[in-house]
Amino acid sequence: MKTFKKNWEHFETESKLYDLWEKSGYFKPEINPDGKPFVIAIPPPNVTGKLHIGHAYGTTLQDLMIRYHRLLGDASLYIPGMDHAGIATQTVVDKKLRKDGINKNELGREKFVEEVWKWKEEYGGKILEQLRAIGASCDWDRERFTLDEGLSSAVREAFVHLYKKDLIYRGEYIVNWCPKCGTAIADDEVEHETQKAKLYYFKYDKNFPITIATTRPETKFGDTAVAVNPGDERYKELIDKEFETDLDGVKRTIKVIADRAVDKEFGTGAVGVTPSHSMIDWKMAEDHGLPKVKVINEYGKMTAEAGKYEGMKVLEAREKLVEYLKSADLLEKETDIENNLSICYRCSSAIEPLPSLQWFVKMKPLAEKAKAAVKSGEIEIIPKRFEKVYFHWLDNIRDWCISRQLWWGHRIPVYYRNSSDKLKVESQKFNEEDIYVGDNPPEGYIQDSDVLDTWFSSGLWPFSTLGWPDETPDFEKFYPTTVMETGYDIIFFWVARMIMMGLELTGKIPFKTVYLHGLVRDEQNRKMSKSLGNVLDPLDLIAKYGTDALRMALIVGSTPGQDVAVGESKIKGYRNFTNKIWNASRFVSLRVTDGDLQSGELGEAKITDLNIDEKLLTPADKKILDSHKSIKSKVASHIDKFQFSLAGEELYEYFWHEFCDEYIEATKDQLSADSYQLVANTKKILIKILKESLVLMHPYVPFVTDAVWQELREFVPGLADSIMISNWPK
RNA sequence: GCGCCCAUAGCUCAGUUGGUUAGAGCGCUACAUUGACAUUGUAGAGGUCAGAGGUUCAAGUCCUCUUGGGCGCACCA
Numbered sequence: 001m002k003t004f005k006k007n008w009e010h011f012e013t014e015s016k017l018y019d020l021w022e023k024s025g026y027f028k029p030e031i032n033p034d035g036k037p038f039v040i041a042i043p044p045p046n047v048t049g050k051l052h053i054g055h056a057y058g059t060t061l062q063d064l065m066i067r068y069h070r071l072l073g074d075a076s077l078y079i080p081g082m083d084h085a086g087i088a089t090q091t092v093v094d095k096k097l098r099k100d101g102i103n104k105n106e107l108g109r110e111k112f113v114e115e116v117w118k119w120k121e122e123y124g125g126k127i128l129e130q131l132r133a134i135g136a137s138c139d140w141d142r143e144r145f146t147l148d149e150g151l152s153s154a155v156r157e158a159f160v161h162l163y164k165k166d167l168i169y170r171g172e173y174i175v176n177w178c179p180k181c182g183t184a185i186a187d188d189e190v191e192h193e194t195q196k197a198k199l200y201y202f203k204y205d206k207n208f209p210i211t212i213a214t215t216r217p218e219t220k221f222g223d224t225a226v227a228v229n230p231g232d233e234r235y236k237e238l239i240d241k242e243f244e245t246d247l248d249g250v251k252r253t254i255k256v257i258a259d260r261a262v263d264k265e266f267g268t269g270a271v272g273v274t275p276s277h278s279m280i281d282w283k284m285a286e287d288h289g290l291p292k293v294k295v296i297n298e299y300g301k302m303t304a305e306a307g308k309y310e311g312m313k314v315l316e317a318r319e320k321l322v323e324y325l326k327s328a329d330l331l332e333k334e335t336d337i338e339n340n341l342s343i344c345y346r347c348s349s350a351i352e353p354l355p356s357l358q359w360f361v362k363m364k365p366l367a368e369k370a371k372a373a374v375k376s377g378e379i380e381i382i383p384k385r386f387e388k389v390y391f392h393w394l395d396n397i398r399d400w401c402i403s404r405q406l407w408w409g410h411r412i413p414v415y416y417r418n419s420s421d422k423l424k425v426e427s428q429k430f431n432e433e434d435i436y437v438g439d440n441p442p443e444g445y446i447q448d449s450d451v452l453d454t455w456f457s458s459g460l461w462p463f464s465t466l467g468w469p470d471e472t473p474d475f476e477k478f479y480p481t482t483v484m485e486t487g488y489d490i491i492f493f494w495v496a497r498m499i500m501m502g503l504e505l506t507g508k509i510p511f512k513t514v515y516l517h518g519l520v521r522d523e524q525n526r527k528m529s530k531s532l533g534n535v536l537d538p539l540d541l542i543a544k545y546g547t548d549a550l551r552m553a554l555i556v557g558s559t560p561g562q563d564v565a566v567g568e569s570k571i572k573g574y575r576n577f578t579n580k581i582w583n584a585s586r587f588v589s590l591r592v593t594d595g596d597l598q599s600g601e602l603g604e605a606k607i608t609d610l611n612i613d614e615k616l617l618t619p620a621d622k623k624i625l626d627s628h629k630s631i632k633s634k635v636a637s638h639i640d641k642f643q644f645s646l647a648g649e650e651l652y653e654y655f656w657h658e659f660c661d662e663y664i665e666a667t668k669d670q671l672s673a674d675s676y677q678l679v680a681n682t683k684k685i686l687i688k689i690l691k692e693s694l695v696l697m698h699p700y701v702p703f704v705t706d707a708v709w710q711e712l713r714e715f716v717p718g719l720a721d722s723i724m725i726s727n728w729p730k
Numbered sequence: 731g732c733g734c735c736c737a738u739a740g741c742u743c744a745g746u747u748g749g750u751u752a753g754a755g756c757g758c759u760a761c762a763u764u765g766a767c768a769u770u771g772u773a774g775a776g777g778u779c780a781g782a783g784g785u786u787c788a789a790g791u792c793c794u795c796u797u798g799g800g801c802g803c804a805c806c807a
Binding site for chain 1: 732733734735736741742743744745746753754755756757766769770771772800801802804805806807
């Protein structure tokens, strides 16, 4: 026999084992050709950088399920891939180029996109290596990228389908514009941050009868109405009256309207309505038929509609206007308030709501189906409480702005006759013959310059990765996928949209179960952040304690939808556990094979099979066999119910304390007994229990269990080449 | 404003159809250990399960309220 090393040396062993697995083809579902499919499509990590510990957490959960089902004999497929992450990646590469003194606009679109591809090749490769280090048993031959050829054609197909069904439209609507990113973003991509602000009370001019209150005076150049609550006695007589106003030279007709959205208690109870620069005012303008005046442009500067303020940045215009209001004695007072500032989820700069010509997806019809799929139980969300969050979002859904003024992404498959830009600035009522939607534009048509929201392509992920829209054998066999394992923070961005797109485009649910994990926090339960300096790099931890230890630490003690606290001491504890597995195995190996080992014989007890003689069982034997029997069913039942922590905890307790501390201690006497039969029986039990326990633990700690398995193969007959492809013990 | 989660040992957390004496890891105390493993073992201390009320033969678990902490959605003129 080989000599078992004294300690489990993860560093030398893990990557070698992984290479071996990958080369052997054990990650392919074809190793269980007759098994029923079990499929997980990885949530594709962004190509923006390297993976953090949250990725390690998700990947571990996914890989655990895949390995368990592979052992059960299912055709288990773990589809790897990455997301091009439009806005995020474009920003990162732009920043890098600027550092090198290169301006994106001088470079031009084509060259810039080339630069992003270079970035993708470099960082994408690193990410894939990280996934391997975590032990992800993905079928790498099926790896996909959201911007690869197949997925691009899926995106075009999806767009055309939705367009033809009248579920995609173009129009000029108020959108969330990020002046820094230079693009529109979706409602869901807007975050809020409380800030201190000044609330200014003033009149447009001396003749106007109502004082309004606002935190953004500069937008008031675009006011076309003042809204009051219909029940407000103070303004009752003014409702429906119109006034000619002059705000520092900008003349408007302002109508007083009544709208229930107005809070009587806030400010003066009268709101200056700025249809072009406030979401709610836009809606009021639609309801009341008010004109819309755009006074802020895409660069965050005042337009000609702001008179002499034209060209000023928003904040500058605000200062100057307040000065004017003071000097003209129009400012009644200013107060300090706290309000919420809308910021961009990517760059955190202030969002400027403004009207813009964009593409939208009609969400209501899609949302109904998505709701029904979960209501009926066809799709199960774990933990169940997130169903409520999901329904709430779907019930209040608004149309989804899908065009982005970026270069990196799926270019919108729409072509215009003669010019793309001309049509964009003209009315949304374009002639049908001037527009072409699809793959083969007629001569002289120019493609829309915008790209699609990155979530449009990720929304297709569960089926586009399997070959859709072609009816490939993979699509036939593996779709719908089985489990969607991802973080609860992207339930709207991603999960809900996959369900909507899947139902609409394939007519089927994209997956049966949604398992949502929480955030990984530090030992004191704080969010990990660079500024706190408490960020844990999974690769460092893996180098120090081993992948298996990290995997155990992430899974045991964590429950779905709940954040999990992980620090080095926890990981260290599970490193000790992996060493325990190694050493207990070493004990078994040494004791079982001591004496002369002939082929087919295990030590001097002449073991030629693993049949246990029931009549010879000692109380210790009976106890451990009982526990062993029950741990097998408990672990399977927990994993089947997605209770990964419980199964892991029980395995830990069983293996360390029942098997090592109790049974192995007991065998020390039994193995030195005079009766060869008893010694042989004990050895058989040791082998049987160790062998099966390794399989039970393999989904959690894949490396050490296979390393031991390889040692066992030296003296135990009939073991599979790798524990990965052995069978779950019944 | 609407909704969700959390509160269990010093710390971080499990405890999923309500059911013996409420568990784990880390930490702590004492002892052991040339032994498969000090990346160890044995023993132990430590909890009115946030508070109050209710349902029940039985409540950490279900219901109502209160307090404290966190989060989501909407609004934010």
